[in-house]
Amino acid sequence: MPPRQSPAQKLAAKLLLGGEWAPVTNKIGFVKKPLDEAAVEWRKWVQRSNHQARGGIGVTEHQGTLTELLSMLLPLGYGTRWLLLETANPEWTAVMENTTGGVTFNYSLYHHLWEVRQIPTIEVEDEPKNMKRMPGELARGRWGGRNLSIIDESGPRRSLSLYHSEPWKFSHGGEPYDFEDVEQYSAPRALDCFPHETLVHICRNLGLDPFEEDFYVPNGRAFIVELLFEGKSSDEKKYTLAEARAGHDDISVPAVDDPVIGNALYPSGSANPSPDEVFPVTGFEPYTRPTPWDQAVKDFEECLKRYSSYPVRASFSDGLEDLGILALPSLASGGTGSTDISVMASATLLESPSAIREYTAAFMILQWRQADDSSAYESYYPNPKQMAVIRRIYKEQGLYPFDAGSNEVYFNLAVDKMIRTVTSLRLAKELVDWEDSRPAPSSEEAAARRNRSCAWDIRMHIQQREDEIWNSELDDRVQTP
Template sequence: MTGRFTHEMLVDYCRHLGLEPFEDDFYVPSGRAVLIELYGDAHEREGHTLAEARAGYEDLTRRVCREPVEWKQLTPSGEYPAYDEAFPMTGYKPFAKPTPWDDARAEFEQSLKRYSSHPVEVSLSVGLEDHGTLVYPLFEITNPRHDVSVAPTLLEAPAAVREYIAALIGVRHEEFNGKSVYDAFYPNRKQMAVIRKLYKDDGLYPFHQPSDGVYFTLALDKMIRMTTDLRLTSDLVDWQNALAQAGPKELAAPDKRSHSISWDFRLHIQEKEDTIWNAELDDRA
C-alpha cells in the first residue's frame, strides 16, 4: 500500500487542497500556540515524533519519546532546552476577568508559600465543588511546585480555616528534622491500636475510608502542630459541620459524613494525642 500511495503523493494531494500538514507553520500560522498537557498513567500512552511514526518504529536513529513531558518533543535530541528558547517570551498576558474572590485567592497563595519550600500558584475553580472537594492540590515531582485549585466556598471560609488548609497542603511535602511525614509521625502498630480504640469508643470504627489514609491524616495533623503555631479549634470544626449541613449534595446527618477524616474527630484525637505519641508507644529515636 505504501508503494502505491506514497508520502510524496499525500503531500501533493494536500497542497492541491491548500493544506500543508507537514510544515510547522501550518499549525501555528500566527506564531502563537497553546500547549495542551494530558494527565494519566504514562505507561498507558506512548508519544512519537513525526519521523518516528513515519519510520514505522523501525531502525530509528533517535530514541523514542515515551511521554510528552512539557517541551521535550520540540527538539530533535529530546533534551530539555531553556524555557525561553522553546517558548520565546512575547509579552502576552492571558486575560483574567476580575472576580469577588481575587483578594482571598492571593491571600491563600501567600499562606501556602509560608508552609512550602517550592513555588506555589493558586487558581480559582468555580466548578470544583461539583466534584465534592473544596481544594485540589497538584504536585509535580519532576518540576517541584504546587499548583492548587480552590473553590469559592473555601475562599469565603474563616481565615483560620484557610490557614490550616494551606498548611495541610504545603507541610505534607516538607520534612521534620530531615524526615518525611511518614518517617516522623506515621503511627506504628501499637499506636494504630490506640487510634482504633479511640474510634471504637466514639462508634466510628471500622473506618469509612482506607486505614492508611486515616493514619496519614492524623500524622500530617501532628506534623502541622510540630512545625507551625496552628492547632485545630472548635471554630474550624463548627465551620465544617455547618458546611456539611448546608451542602445540597450531602446528607446533614452526622453519621453520614466521613468521620475518618472529619475535623471534629481529629480535634478529639488531638486532645488525646498524649496517649498516642508517647515514649512508651513511639519507639522512634
C-alpha cells in the first residue's frame, strides 16, 4: 500500500508538473497577447522598470518541452529572468520568473501592462500549505495560499483569495462572473469557499488551463527576457531547483542557506549567456499622472531614504485605497549594483500625520535585507518558543486565533522589533488612535485586510512586552549582556 499523502502532497499532484517546479510555478502571470507581441511588451516594460541592469536587457527565443524551457530560468534567485511561454490559447502568453519564492507581478501586470498599455492580464497562484515545525530549527515549508487576480480591458475585474491565518480566511472582490457558484463563497469553512477545483473552473471559463502541462508550448516556443550584467560574476546566491526547494517546497531536507552547487554551476549567474538581441535600459520611467499628492510623494520619499541602504523611490497609487493598503513596497535585485526599493503610497497615507508616514516609511524599508546583510527575518522572526509566547499574549487580549496570516503576524512583529533596534522610532498612542479613527472599509476585499492581528494596538502591546519574547532564554540570537 502506498504511503498516505498529506493534504499538501495531494494538492501538489494537481498543480503544474505535479508541483515539481515549485516555487517557479507557484505563481503564473498571463498576458492577453500572442507570444511574439507579449515578449516585446515585456521587454519594453523591463527597459523602463526599476530593473536597470548595466548590460541591458537580453531577449532570446528558445525551443523545447516545458521542463526544458523552465530550465532556462536557472539559476534561481540570482538576477532576474522571465520565461514567456506560448499557450494552447493563442490569445494568451504565460509568464514565469526565476524566483526562489515570493514573486510579485503587481508592477508589470497592473501598473505597466494595464495602466500604460491597457492589456488584460491574469495572475494565478496556488501554493500548498506544508508548514512543519522542526525541533531546534525554524519551521520548514510554506504557509500556502490560493489567489486569482483578473484585470480586463476596463481595469481590475475580479479577485479571489484564500490565505492561511490560523485558521484559513477567504475574501473576494469585484463583480462575479455568471459562471461562478457564488453560494460556495458562503461556506462555513474557508477552505471550501475557494478550493483548487473552483480556481480551475474559473480559469477554464476564461480560456486558461494553467495547471495542465499540455496547455503550454504546443509548438515548443518561448522567450527568455533577462537582465544582463556584462558577463560579470556576482557574490549573490545562485540556487539550483533542488536548493531553492529545500526546506520550503521539499520539507524532507533543511533549507539551504549557502547554495554551494548553484554557485559552482553558475559562476556568471546566467544559463543563457548569449542572447539573440540586447536592448538598452531607458532609465526608470514609472507611469505617473499629475495628482494633488505629488509633493507629499516627494516628502514621503525623503522619509524612505532615511532608512534605506539602497536607492529608493516613492510613487502614488490610487488602486491601493480600494484594497485597504496604506503602502506597498517592492525590491528589485538584478545583480551587481542594481538593488533598489520602490514604494507605492495611498492617498490615506500621504494625508496622514507625519508620525504615521515616518513609521510606515521605516516599515517599508526595514522589512528587506539591508546592504549590511542585516535582516529582520533572520534576526527577529520568532522561533516556535517565541511564537508560543506571542500566541499567549494574543489570547490574553482576546485576539487569538489570528484573523490574518500567521506569517504576516509574526513577520510584522519581527519588523517592528527591527525598527526599535536600529532606529529611535516606537509605536505610540498617536498611531493607534489614528488607525482607530479611519473610516470603515468600502469594499469586502479591503475589509478582509483590516484585521486586528496586525493592528498597531496589539503591536504596541507586544512592544511593551518584548522582553518576554526576545530574550536569551528563548532565542540564542539574543546576546546576554
